[in-house]
Amino acid sequence: EVQLVESGGGLVQPxxxxxxxxxxxxxxxxGYWMHWVRQTPGKGLVWVxxxxxxxxxxxxDSVEGRFTISRDNAKNTLYLQMNxxxxxxxALYYCIRGAxxxxxxxxxxxxxxx
Amino acid sequence: xxVLTQSPDFQSxxxxxxxxxxxxxxxxxxxxxxxxxxxxDQSPKxxxxxxxxxxxxVPSRFSGSGSGTYFTLTIDxxxxxxxxxxxxxxxxxxxxxxxxxxxxxxx
Numbered sequence: 001e002v003q004l005v006e007s008g009g010g011l012v013q014p015x016x017x018x019x020x021x022x023x024x025x026x027x028x029x030x031g032y033w034m035h036w037v038r039q040t041p042g043k044g045l046v047w048v049x050x051x052x053x054x055x056x057x058x059x060x061d062s063v064e065g066r067f068t069i070s071r072d073n074a075k076n077t078l079y080l081q082m083n084x085x086x087x088x089x090x091a092l093y094y095c096i097r098g099a100x101x102x103x104x105x106x107x108x109x110x111x112x113x114x
Numbered sequence: 115x116x117v118l119t120q121s122p123d124f125q126s127x128x129x130x131x132x133x134x135x136x137x138x139x140x141x142x143x144x145x146x147x148x149x150x151x152x153x154x155d156q157s158p159k160x161x162x163x164x165x166x167x168x169x170x171x172v173p174s175r176f177s178g179s180g181s182g183t184y185f186t187l188t189i190d191x192x193x194x195x196x197x198x199x200x201x202x203x204x205x206x207x208x209x210x211x212x213x214x215x216x217x218x219x220x221x
Binding site: 035044045046047050058060061094099100101102104105106107 | 148150157158159160163164201203205208209210211212214215
């Protein structure tokens with residue numbers, strides 16, 4: 001069974017950093033494109049970042065230069081390093097497999113506030 | 115960036131009713147349009163991929179059609195459990211974008 005479990009969220013001050021992790025099971029991360037998507041009541045679902053099976057990363061303009069997506073194939077884990085966090089980064093963050101997005105994690109809350 | 119506009123934003127429907135949700139794209143997507151269902155406090159679930167491809171485990175009352183810039187999700191004979199918000203997603207080009215969502219309320 002495919003499972004994606006996010007961790008690492010929480011409350012952080014503006015300008016701070018967090019690293020989200022997504023532990024995958026039931027499949028090998030290295031064979032799939034993987035994504036991060038965030039959701040807020042105001043903006044709905046917004047794509048954040050992608051890493052291809054070849055390891056090529058892409059980012060939304062709003063996070064380019066501040067967020068970094070990566071994966072550890074040995075640990076079968078996806079990461080999202082988030083730096084210079086802003087209030088508008090506050091959201092529920094999902095780890096997602098594939099294109100289209102066929103499996104989603106349960107989501108992890110990130111709150112950026114002083 | 116490709117903009118997806120769903121219609122309607124909200125619909126109150128009765129069980130056994132047929133429901134159609136539309137998704138219009140600002141540029142041609144070919145067939146790279148997918149539909150998701152999100153119930154309260156749950157993650158979105160893929161219902162239809164590539165405009166019209168059904169998926170194992172998804173009830174047959176859900177179907178999709180369309181290409182280019184106009185797509186529809188149809189729910190035949192709505193059931194109470196179909197109360198949810200439905201989203202379209204385009205994977206034609208980066209950044210991937212979602213529609214704003216259509217909330218279905220069951221009367």
